[in-house]
Amino acid sequence: MECFNCGCLLTENEFCTNCGADVRVYKKIIFASNRYYNIALERAGVRDLSGAAESLRQCLKLNKNHVEARNLLGLIYYETGEVVSALNEWVMSKNIKPLKNIADDYIEDIRSNPTQLDTLTQAVKKYNQALNYCMQDSVDLAVIQLKKVLSMNSKYLQAHQLLALIYMSQEEWDKAEKEIEKALRIDTSNTLTMRYMKEIDIAITQDEGRSQSKKKSKEEKNAKKYKSGNDTVIQPINNKDSRGLSTILNIIIGVLIGLAIAIFLILPARIQTEVAKVNEQVAEYSELLTQKTADVQEREGQIETLKEQLAQTEEALEAYTGTDGTIAAYEQLLEAASIYMQEEPDVMAVADSLGKIDETYVEQEAPDYFKSVYNELLALIGPEVSDSYYQTGMAEFNVQNYSEAINYFLMAVSFDETDSLALYQLAESYYRNEDLENAVIYYNLVIERFPGKNSAVNSRRRLNTIEQQQ
Amino acid sequence: MINFEEELKKFHPSVEIEEAEDVLYSQDTTDLADVLVDVIKEAQEEE
Numbered sequence: 001m002e003c004f005n006c007g008c009l010l011t012e013n014e015f016c017t018n019c020g021a022d023v024r025v026y027k028k029i030i031f032a033s034n035r036y037y038n039i040a041l042e043r044a045g046v047r048d049l050s051g052a053a054e055s056l057r058q059c060l061k062l063n064k065n066h067v068e069a070r071n072l073l074g075l076i077y078y079e080t081g082e083v084v085s086a087l088n089e090w091v092m093s094k095n096i097k098p099l100k101n102i103a104d105d106y107i108e109d110i111r112s113n114p115t116q117l118d119t120l121t122q123a124v125k126k127y128n129q130a131l132n133y134c135m136q137d138s139v140d141l142a143v144i145q146l147k148k149v150l151s152m153n154s155k156y157l158q159a160h161q162l163l164a165l166i167y168m169s170q171e172e173w174d175k176a177e178k179e180i181e182k183a184l185r186i187d188t189s190n191t192l193t194m195r196y197m198k199e200i201d202i203a204i205t206q207d208e209g210r211s212q213s214k215k216k217s218k219e220e221k222n223a224k225k226y227k228s229g230n231d232t233v234i235q236p237i238n239n240k241d242s243r244g245l246s247t248i249l250n251i252i253i254g255v256l257i258g259l260a261i262a263i264f265l266i267l268p269a270r271i272q273t274e275v276a277k278v279n280e281q282v283a284e285y286s287e288l289l290t291q292k293t294a295d296v297q298e299r300e301g302q303i304e305t306l307k308e309q310l311a312q313t314e315e316a317l318e319a320y321t322g323t324d325g326t327i328a329a330y331e332q333l334l335e336a337a338s339i340y341m342q343e344e345p346d347v348m349a350v351a352d353s354l355g356k357i358d359e360t361y362v363e364q365e366a367p368d369y370f371k372s373v374y375n376e377l378l379a380l381i382g383p384e385v386s387d388s389y390y391q392t393g394m395a396e397f398n399v400q401n402y403s404e405a406i407n408y409f410l411m412a413v414s415f416d417e418t419d420s421l422a423l424y425q426l427a428e429s430y431y432r433n434e435d436l437e438n439a440v441i442y443y444n445l446v447i448e449r450f451p452g453k454n455s456a457v458n459s460r461r462r463l464n465t466i467e468q469q470q
Numbered sequence: 471m472i473n474f475e476e477e478l479k480k481f482h483p484s485v486e487i488e489e490a491e492d493v494l495y496s497q498d499t500t501d502l503a504d505v506l507v508d509v510i511k512e513a514q515e516e517e
Binding site: 127169 | 471472474477478480481483484485486487489490493494497499500501502503504506507510
């Protein structure tokens, strides 16, 4: 104990040994405060929480710095659902004694579990709301709210008491009794709880008394009374006669109840089961249908893709086998090569095959290897074929069939461009056929390509003649 | 017999967490020891 004046530790003397202040009354106050605290401890020990709280409040009125009293009061508040009041006490306690204070642990415990704190504070809010509903005569809503409160915090004493009060006002004594019993388990000597308990007991006793007296009076009404001497004999009702009838009635009622159960309970249940099965099957089929539809759509997509690919392939094939005749060109070239590779090749047949190949294709589109093979074959058979065409052309020339001779000489020149005679005879055939324009072209070609040869001299002479004629 | 309306008046709203700070600061913490100290001080001043 410290001196209120100087804070020095007090001794057994009635004055402070440090400052000399009279501490007689002060010591009595502190002793009284401690006494209240001890009483509170005893009460809390037997779960008389409201009694303990009252003693602790008295203790703190005498000595506000009684840390243990504040901590215990906080615990009692917490135990009865008043979380915020509990926190208040612990905070004040910690403020008085910051170090080595168990209130610190309590606060830390609550702080470390925010979910629990939130639930407890929500319970407080809902309780206040329920109280508000009661004030507004919305008792049903209040009951719902209070049930929620108690589901969140089953130790909420005031909530139990309020719920019991509502049940009592509605004369639901059994429910009220249950709530009060729960409240009593939290706080064994709460005055309000005890008073409600007493009221409920009275009400239940009265109810039982009324029901028993009703039963008794009914029995008395049905009983037969007669006098035997001086005694009045009350004979209870003989139910023997009606027992058989009642048995039959009971059986009939039983059968009817059985039928009713079958019709109203079993049958709808079975119908419901069947409907559920059908619904399940419908769901399965619809799922299957959806799956199939998805498959069909996928297949349609695949068909579309394949069609596109087919069109592309056809287009590509068309490119190979179309107007340019690529495949045909290859076939002709192979045929020509195949004939040439025989032991005694028919050069005219080779020439015929090569002649069928489109020259435009060879010049513009054919790949290099195609051109190489083509030109090689042409070089190999060229002079021989050219000579053959030349001979035929001369035969036609000699019988003055100049137009035919022109064709053969053209073929001869195409197979061997170095054949000066074939070129000259071509020009001569044009001249004889009176196609002077082409004749001049080919005479000039002879002069240009073979300037030192006789054919060139003859060509020059023929050109002079043409000039003179013109 | 219990009167519901009268009984209801005995129930008071619990302190909610939002009000905790206000309640803490507004609490009258004067105890008998404080009163005693005040009385002694006043007596000393009069002397």
